[in-house]
Amino acid sequence: MRTKLAVALLPLMLGAETASAPPAAPAQDVRFVTLGTNSGPIPNPERAEPANLLKVGDRNILIDAGDGAAWQLAKAGVHLPEIHTIFISHLHFDHTGGLFALISQRYQMLEPSPLAIYGPPGTKALVDDLVAAIMASSMGGNNMRAFMPGDPAANLHVTELTDGAEVALGDVKVKAVRNTHYVATPGGDAPDALSFAYRFDTPHRSVVFTGDTGPSEAVEQLAKGADLLVAEVMDPDISLVSIFADNPDTPMMIRDMIADHFRREHLSPQEVGEMARRAGVKQLVLTHDAIPDDDIPAARETIAKYYAGPFAFANDLDSF
Numbered sequence: 001m002r003t004k005l006a007v008a009l010l011p012l013m014l015g016a017e018t019a020s021a022p023p024a025a026p027a028q029d030v031r032f033v034t035l036g037t038n039s040g041p042i043p044n045p046e047r048a049e050p051a052n053l054l055k056v057g058d059r060n061i062l063i064d065a066g067d068g069a070a071w072q073l074a075k076a077g078v079h080l081p082e083i084h085t086i087f088i089s090h091l092h093f094d095h096t097g098g099l100f101a102l103i104s105q106r107y108q109m110l111e112p113s114p115l116a117i118y119g120p121p122g123t124k125a126l127v128d129d130l131v132a133a134i135m136a137s138s139m140g141g142n143n144m145r146a147f148m149p150g151d152p153a154a155n156l157h158v159t160e161l162t163d164g165a166e167v168a169l170g171d172v173k174v175k176a177v178r179n180t181h182y183v184a185t186p187g188g189d190a191p192d193a194l195s196f197a198y199r200f201d202t203p204h205r206s207v208v209f210t211g212d213t214g215p216s217e218a219v220e221q222l223a224k225g226a227d228l229l230v231a232e233v234m235d236p237d238i239s240l241v242s243i244f245a246d247n248p249d250t251p252m253m254i255r256d257m258i259a260d261h262f263r264r265e266h267l268s269p270q271e272v273g274e275m276a277r278r279a280g281v282k283q284l285v286l287t288h289d290a291i292p293d294d295d296i297p298a299a300r301e302t303i304a305k306y307y308a309g310p311f312a313f314a315n316d317l318d319s320f
Contacts, residue, residue: 019245028057031204032228032285034314035072038169039234039290041094048072050095050288052209052230056172058203062086062102063169063198063209069098070105075317081111085169088119089211091126091183099126104134107152114155118167118176124158131156131177139226163194173201179213185262186255208281212288214265215275223279228320231272232288233313235299236262239290266290269299273306284311285320 033055036048045050050067053076061081062069070080078267080102089095099117106115115126134152159167163178181195182188197219200207208223210216210231223229239262244250250258267275269291276284284307296313303311312320 027204028202029055030202030207031055032207032230032320034230034285034316034318034320035069035076036066037287037289037314037316037318038094038287039068039232041092041097042158043067046316047289048266049097052287053078054200054207056200058173059170060084061169061172061200063093064089064095064211065098065102067097070101080106080109081113084113084115086115086117086119087174087176087196087198088117088123089198089209090120092123092212095212096126099312100130100133103127103130103156104137106155107134107150107245109274110150112155114157116157116159118159118174120163120196121160121192123160127156127158128153137171158198161194161196171203175199175201177218179211179219180216181212181214181265182258183214199223200228208279210267210275212266214263214267215271220275220279223275223281226281228285229276229279229292230285230287230314230320231275232267233269233272233286233299234262234266234288234290235295236266238292238295242292269302270306271305272285273303275301276307276309276311281309283309285318285319286311287314289313305307 005234022057033053035051035053038044038047038049047066050062050064051066051069054063060078062083062085065086065088073080105108111248117123131153161176167174167175176196176198179195179197182193187193195211197208197210197213201224206226207228207230208226211217212218212232240259243258244255272286302317
């Protein structure tokens with residue numbers, strides 16, 4: 001007992017300077033903002049096209065850039081010159097449609113700062129073609145920008161990633177993992193047909209973004225122990241009924257392809273719940289939401305059967 005007491009009093013006997021530990025570094029504010037939560041390329045008056053903002057301290061990282069991403073950033077209080085890094089999960093149009101505006105508006109504003117764009121194979125060709133479109137619209141006397149110095153490609157740096165690639169952005173570590181969004185797509189098994197999920201590890205928080213994916217052990221492993229899992233969600237049965245009601249003459253072969261895509265290349269509420277539980281994530285956010293509002297309560301009940309942690313269906317401009 002005396003020994004324990006002496007050990008306990010030792011720091012006091014040595015003085016406060018010896019006893020006190022160095023102050024811990026303040027935790028950075030980490031926020032994930034769902035700029036656009038729509039699912040698929042069909043315009044939705046309630047939801048913008050897929051785009052997300054990860055804020056780590058004063059660093060702003062754009063994740064996917066669907067149509068209207070620049071407009072949604074403005075609503076979130078972020079100016080385009082404050083975006084220096086973009087990660088593209090895959091090259092479907094609903095996730096890349098806003099890149100032209102982002103790049104061209106920076107060029108129009110004479111923004112000199114560098115912009116790093118990371119994505120799957122094909123990202124470089126996409127950006128090159130967007131730059132060519134900017135040049136075409138700047139020719140002749142129809143645009144004052146044509147008479148000013150500068151090349152729209154001068155400050156763009158594109159890096160095409162491979163499965164398992166890692167990127168260091170200061171104290172933010174990023175890992176890209178191939179998901180299963182192309183598993184039912186003809187040619188989707190080609191080595192360069194890549195769709196990514198991303199993990200962002202900061203000194204104090206970890207965020208995993210599934211991108212568009214079906215069930216995936218690789219994504220599940222990527223999400224192990226994450227503070228926040230941001231996942232897509234779709235009820236394939238509801239979506240198929242809706243699509244074929246609007247397009248009753250769809251040939252059976254096309255119907256089968258669409259059904260296969262929905263069931264194997266996207267996540268149902270049950271699959272999302274199972275992934276979140278097995279990965280042991282602390283919080284779950286659902287985006288790229290293809291479930292009608294009236295069916296959200298049933299989807300909530302399904303997810304809650306498999307995942308006991310807190311979760312939310314995101315709306316545009318929600319912050320987590």
